[in-house]
Amino acid sequence: MSKEFIWPINVYYEDTDAGNVVYHANYLKFFERARSEWLKYLEIDQAALLAEDIAFAVAKSDVDYLYPARFNDELEVVSEIKDVRGASLTFVQKLFHKGERQKILCQATINVVCLKLKAFKPCRMPAAIREEFQRVS
Numbered sequence: 001m002s003k004e005f006i007w008p009i010n011v012y013y014e015d016t017d018a019g020n021v022v023y024h025a026n027y028l029k030f031f032e033r034a035r036s037e038w039l040k041y042l043e044i045d046q047a048a049l050l051a052e053d054i055a056f057a058v059a060k061s062d063v064d065y066l067y068p069a070r071f072n073d074e075l076e077v078v079s080e081i082k083d084v085r086g087a088s089l090t091f092v093q094k095l096f097h098k099g100e101r102q103k104i105l106c107q108a109t110i111n112v113v114c115l116k117l118k119a120f121k122p123c124r125m126p127a128a129i130r131e132e133f134q135r136v137s
Contacts, residue, residue: 003137007079009095030095058111060111066104087125
C-alpha cells in the first residue's frame with residue numbers, strides 16, 4: 001500500500017476571495033477533507049468512534065502558503081503520516097495543481113490528538129486504529 005494518500009479538490013467560487021484566489025482558511029478545509037477521506041478509505045468509521053466517545057481533534061497546525069490556488073483550479077492534496085504515537089498523529093499535507101508535483105502551492109504539518117470527547121481529554125488511540133496508521137506511515 002502507498003505511504004501517501006491523494007485526494008482531488010476542485011476550487012469553487014465559494015472557496016475564493018474577491019480576487020478569485022483561495023481564501024487562506026480554506027486550505028485547512030481542503031487538508032481536513034483529505035484526512036477525512038483517508039480515514040474512510042482505511043475503513044475507519046468516525047461515526048462509530050463518536051459513538052464510543054472518541055474523536056480526533058487538531059491540536060496544532062503549521063501552514064506555509066507558497067503560491068495561490070484560484071477559482072476553477074483542479075488540485076490534489078497529498079497526505080502522509082509523519083509520526084504515530086499513543087494518543088496523537090502528525091500529518092504532512094501538500095497541495096499541488098493536479099498532476100504537477102514540482103510546485104507546492106501550500107503545505108502543512110498537522111498534529112492531531114485522540115480525545116475522550118465528553119471529558120475533552122487526550123486518550124490512547126484504539127490499538128487497531130493505531131496499527132492501521134502505523135501500517136500506512
